[in-house]
Amino acid sequence: MRYAETGFNLEIDLSSGNIEKVETDPKLTELHLGGLGTNAKIMWDRVPPEVEPFSPENLLIFSSGLLGGTPAPAANRTIVTTISPQTRLMAYSMMGGFFAPELKFAGYDKIIIRGKSPSLVYLWIKDDKVEIRDASHLQGKGSLETSEIIKQELNEPKAQVASIGLAGENRVFFSSIEHGRSSASRGGLGAVMGDKNLKAIAVRGTKDINIARPEEFIKLCNEVLQYIQWRADNPIKHVPPILAGLGSPQEMAIHDEQWHTTAFSWGNARYRRKDFWTEEVEKEWTKVQDGAVERLISCYNCPMKCGAVISYPTQELSKYMMKCYSKLTYVMGAMADDLEFGFRIAGLAQGYGIDGFSGPQVMAFAIELYENGILTDEDLPGFPSDNEGRFFYLLEKIVRREGIGDVLANGVYWAARQIGKGAEEYDHNTIKKHEQIPIKLGMLNPIFFLLLSTGEKINITQIEGQLPQAPFPNPEDRKEFVKDWIQVPSDTIKEFFLKWEPRGEYAFPFYPDFQTACELVEWQETMHYIDDAVGLCAGLSSFPIKPPYHINNLPQIISAATGLDIDRDELWHKIIKRNRNLIRANNVRRGLRRKDDKPPQDHWKKRFPEYEAKLLDEYYKFKGWNAEGIPTKETLEGLGIGYVGEDLEKRGIYNNEQSEENN
Amino acid sequence: MSKVKKTIKVIKINADLCNGCRACEVICSAFHASPKYSINNPARARIRVVFDPVKNVYVPVYAGGYMAAECMGRDKYVIDGKEYEECAFCRSACPSRDAFKEPDSALPLKCDMCEDDPPQEEPLCVQWCLADALTYEEREEEVEETEELDDLETGLKALADKHGFQNIVDSVARMLQKEEV
Numbered sequence: 041m042r043y044a045e046t047g048f049n050l051e052i053d054l055s056s057g058n059i060e061k062v063e064t065d066p067k068l069t070e071l072h073l074g075g076l077g078t079n080a081k082i083m084w085d086r087v088p089p090e091v092e093p094f095s096p097e098n099l100l101i102f103s104s105g106l107l108g109g110t111p112a113p114a115a116n117r118t119i120v121t122t123i124s125p126q127t128r129l130m131a132y133s134m135m136g137g138f139f140a141p142e143l144k145f146a147g148y149d150k151i152i153i154r155g156k157s158p159s160l161v162y163l164w165i166k167d168d169k170v171e172i173r174d175a176s177h178l179q180g181k182g183s184l185e186t187s188e189i190i191k192q193e194l195n196e197p198k199a200q201v202a203s204i205g206l207a208g209e210n211r212v213f214f215s216s217i218e219h220g221r222s223s224a225s226r227g228g229l230g231a232v233m234g235d236k237n238l239k240a241i242a243v244r245g246t247k248d249i250n251i252a253r254p255e256e257f258i259k260l261c262n263e264v265l266q267y268i269q270w271r272a273d274n275p276i277k278h279v280p281p282i283l284a285g286l287g288s289p290q291e292m293a294i295h296d297e298q299w300h301t302t303a304f305s306w307g308n309a310r311y312r313r314k315d316f317w318t319e320e321v322e323k324e325w326t327k328v329q330d331g332a333v334e335r336l337i338s339c340y341n342c343p344m345k346c347g348a349v350i351s352y353p354t355q356e357l358s359k360y361m362m363k364c365y366s367k368l369t370y371v372m373g374a375m376a377d378d379l380e381f382g383f384r385i386a387g388l389a390q391g392y393g394i395d396g397f398s399g400p401q402v403m404a405f406a407i408e409l410y411e412n413g414i415l416t417d418e419d420l421p422g423f424p425s426d427n428e429g430r431f432f433y434l435l436e437k438i439v440r441r442e443g444i445g446d447v448l449a450n451g452v453y454w455a456a457r458q459i460g461k462g463a464e465e466y467d468h469n470t471i472k473k474h475e476q477i478p479i480k481l482g483m484l485n486p487i488f489f490l491l492l493s494t495g496e497k498i499n500i501t502q503i504e505g506q507l508p509q510a511p512f513p514n515p516e517d518r519k520e521f522v523k524d525w526i527q528v529p530s531d532t533i534k535e536f537f538l539k540w541e542p543r544g545e546y547a548f549p550f551y552p553d554f555q556t557a558c559e560l561v562e563w564q565e566t567m568h569y570i571d572d573a574v575g576l577c578a579g580l581s582s583f584p585i586k587p588p589y590h591i592n593n594l595p596q597i598i599s600a601a602t603g604l605d606i607d608r609d610e611l612w613h614k615i616i617k618r619n620r621n622l623i624r625a626n627n628v629r630r631g632l633r634r635k636d637d638k639p640p641q642d643h644w645k646k647r648f649p650e651y652e653a654k655l656l657d658e659y660y661k662f663k664g665w666n667a668e669g670i671p672t673k674e675t676l677e678g679l680g681i682g683y684v685g686e687d688l689e690k691r692g693i694y695n696n697e698q699s700e701e702n703n
Numbered sequence: 704m705s706k707v708k709k710t711i712k713v714i715k716i717n718a719d720l721c722n723g724c725r726a727c728e729v730i731c732s733a734f735h736a737s738p739k740y741s742i743n744n745p746a747r748a749r750i751r752v753v754f755d756p757v758k759n760v761y762v763p764v765y766a767g768g769y770m771a772a773e774c775m776g777r778d779k780y781v782i783d784g785k786e787y788e789e790c791a792f793c794r795s796a797c798p799s800r801d802a803f804k805e806p807d808s809a810l811p812l813k814c815d816m817c818e819d820d821p822p823q824e825e826p827l828c829v830q831w832c833l834a835d836a837l838t839y840e841e842r843e844e845e846v847e848e849t850e851e852l853d854d855l856e857t858g859l860k861a862l863a864d865k866h867g868f869q870n871i872v873d874s875v876a877r878m879l880q881k882e883e884v
Binding site for chain 2: 109250257336
C-alpha cells in the first residue's frame with residue numbers, strides 16, 4: 041500500500057494521443073518526497089538542455105505534493121514544472137485552490153504532458169477514465185469562462201479545472217495557468233501549455249488517499265489548526281498589519297495598504313510615494329474594496345481566507361476571484377491612484393491569463409519607453425493619453441501579440457533587446473530575464489541579497505519568509521518576540537535577531553557574519569523547498585512569521601502521513617538539499633552561472649561590490665558549490681546523485697565553467 | 704401518554720460565513736474511515752459544500768435520509784438574487800445524484816453527528832470549521848412518549864393509511880385461507 045501518495049502518474053502524449061497510467065518507484069519518494077522534488081528528477085532524466093521551451097520534447101508537469109489530498113490543512117498546492125520560454129530555465133510555479141487534491145482523489149500524483157496536439161484540446165480525467173477532447177469551441181475564451189463551460193458540458197460541477205486564456209494560446213512569455221482565484225503564473229507556463237495546444241485540464245476524483253499512522257497524523261493536524269486559531273488572536277507585534285497574521289498577506293480583508301503603497305515602487309519600479317497613504321485615500325479605497333469583495337474564500341482544506349469573490353466582470357462573467365497583491369500591482373504599475381481600476385483590469389487580465397506581477401511591469405516599461413521617445417506613435421497607434429487607458433490598450437495588444445504587443449509579449453528583458461535604441465537601460469528590475477516585485481531600497485541587505493541572487497524560483501516572496509523584514513528597535517520587544525519562537529532551527533537565529541539593530545555595529549550590511557547570513561538564507565529557502573515537495577501552501581508554512589508548520593514539526597507530520605521515518609536532518613540535509621541541487625544542476629546544464637546570480641541592478645542604492653562577491657563566495661561554499669555556483673561532484677556524490685555530477689562532467693561543464701550566453 | 708426528555712442535536716449552518724474550503728468534507732471522510740482517520744476521500748463525506756464561486760453560492764449540506772425514488776419535480780431557490788442549483792438544499796441520498804453515496808458501493812451515507820466512544824464534544828466538521836459557518840447546539844426537548852414501531856409495524860401502518868385497516872385485515876384473512884388449501 042502507498043501512503044499519502046497514489047503511486048501513479050498519468051503520462052499523456054498530445055502528439056500521438058497516447059495515455060498511460062504509470063506506477064512510480066517508491067524509492068523516488070524516499071529520495072525526493074514528491075511535488076517539485078520528483079518533478080526536478082523527471083526534468084533531469086527526460087528534458088536535456090538541448091530541448092527548446094516550445095519543443096514537443098519539453099514536458100509540462102502538473103504535480104500534487106506528497107501531502108496533497110491528506111487531511112493536512114493547506115496541503116493543496118499544484119506544482120507546475122516546465123522549461124520557461126522567458127528565462128529558458130526550469131520554471132516551477134505553483135498554485136493553490138483545489139486541483140492537486142482532486143488529482144490525487146482521481147488516483148494520480150502527477151500529470152506529465154509531452155508532445156503537441158495538432159489542434160486545440162482539453163484533457164478530462166475522471167478517476168480511471170481519461171480523455172483528450174476537442175476544445176475548438178473554447179479558443180479565445182477567458183480562463184474562468186473556459187472552466188465554467190467545461191464543467192457545464194461535462195455536467196460535472198465538482199470537476200476542478202486549470203486553464204489558459206488568450207495570452208497562453210498566443211504564447212505570451214508571462215502567461216499564466218489559471219484555476220479559480222489561484223494561478224501558476226510565474227515563468228510563462230501558460231505559454232508552454234498554449235504551445236502544446238492544451239486549453240485546459242479538468243479533473244474529478246472519488247478515490248481514497250491512505251494515511252500510514254492515522255491517530256498520530258490527525259493529532260498533528262489538530263495541533264496545526266489550534267495554532268492557527270491561537271495566532272488569529274495573537275498577531276505579531278511591531279510589524280505592519282499586512283504581515284502580522286498568517287496566510288498570504290490578507291489583502292482581501294485588510295484595508296490598510298500603507299505598507300505596500302509607500303514601501304514598494306510605482307511605475308516601472310521607479311518611484312516610492314512615501315506620502316501616498318492619506319486618510320482620504322484610505323477612506324476611498326476602503327469604500328471601493330468593501331464594494332468589490334462579496335465573500336472571503338479559501339483554498340482546499342485551509343481556514344485562511346486569502347481570496348475573495350469580486351463583483352467586477354471578467355470577459356463574459358459578472359464576477360471573478362482574486363487573492364493577495366494583484367489588486368495593487370496594476371494600480372501601482374500604472375501610477376493610478378484608483379483602486380477600482382485595479383479590480384477592473386485584474387479581472388480582465390486574469391481572464392486573458394497573464395502574470396499579475398510581470399504584466400503590469402511590462403506595461404509600465406512600455407509607457408516609460410514611450411515617454412522617453414523610444415517607442416513612438418508609430419509603434420503605438422491611437423495610444424491613449426491617460427495611464428489607465430494605456431494599460432488597457434497594452435493588455436489587449438500583448439495578449440493578441442498585435443503590433444508592438446508581439447514584442448512586449450516576450451517580457452521586459454527580451455523586448456528591450458528587440459526594441460534597442462537604448463531600451464535596455466529601462467530593463468532594470470529583472471533577474472534571470474524575469475520581472476521582479478518592484479522594491480527599491482536604500483541599504484544593502486545581505487540576507488535578501490543572497491535570496492534574490494540565488495533563488496531559482498526567481499520570485500522573492502517564494503523564497504523568503506519567517507524572519508521579520510526589519511529589526512525591532514527596542515531590545516525588550518526582541519526578547520519578547522523570541523520567547524515563543526518555536527519555529528527556528530537553532531539558537532543562532534534567535535541570537536542574530538536579539539542583537540540585530542537598525543543602525544551601528546549590528547546593522548546591515550556587515551551584520552550578521554557570513555556564516556549566520558548563510559544559515560539564515562538556507563533556512564528560509566529550505567522551508568520553501570519542503571513546502572514545494574509536499575504541496576503545502578507557503579502561507580501557513582514558509583512565508584509568514586511564526587507559522588503553524590515549521591522545521592520542528594514537519595518531519596513528524598510527513599513521517600506520520602507516509603510511514604517513512606524522516607527526521608529533521610534527513611529532511612533538510614539529505615532530501616531537500618538533494619532536491620535543491622538537482623534543480624540547480626538542471627539549470628546549470630542550461631547555462632546558469634555566477635553571472636546570473638544577482639539582484640535587480642538598482643534594488644538597493646547603497647551597494648558594496650567586493651563585499652557582495654565575498655558573500656556569494658561564502659554562500660556557494662556553504663552550499664557545496666564551486667566559485668561559479670555549480671554543485672561540485674563531491675556534493676552531488678554525497679547526496680546520492682553522483683550521476684548528476686558525472687553528466688555535468690561529461691558535458692565539460694566543470695572544465696569550461698563560464699558558459700556561453702544561454703540564449 | 705407521559706412526556707420524556709430528548710436531546711436534540713443541531714448543526715447550525717451560516718452559509719454567509721462559509722469560505723468554501725471543504726475542511727468539513729475532509730475531516731468527515733477521515734473520521735468515518737476504518738481505522739479512524741486512515742483514509743481521506745471527500746467523495747465519502749456525509750457533508751458536502753455545494754458551491755459555485757462565480758455566483759457566490761456556498762451551501763454546506765448534511766446527509767439525511769435515503770430516498771429510493773427521486774422527487775416528482777425539482778425546485779430552484781433564488782435568495783438575495785442568487786440562484787441555487789436544483790437539489791442544492793436537499794439532504795437525501797437519492798437516485799438522481801451522486802451525493803451522499805459511497806463511491807464504490809453506492810450505499811447511502813447519513814450524518815451520525817460523529818457518534819464516538821468517548822463522545823466527541825462536537826461533530827468533527829464543526830471542530831474543523833474555523834470560519835464558524837458550522838456551529839453546534841444541543842437542547843433538551845420534552846416530547847410525547849411514543850411507542851417505537853418496529854419495521855413490520857411501520858410497513859403495516861403505511862399500508863393501513865393507504866388502504867384502510869379493514870381491507871388489510873380482509874386481505875390477510877384471504878391469504879391465510881389460500882395457504883391452508
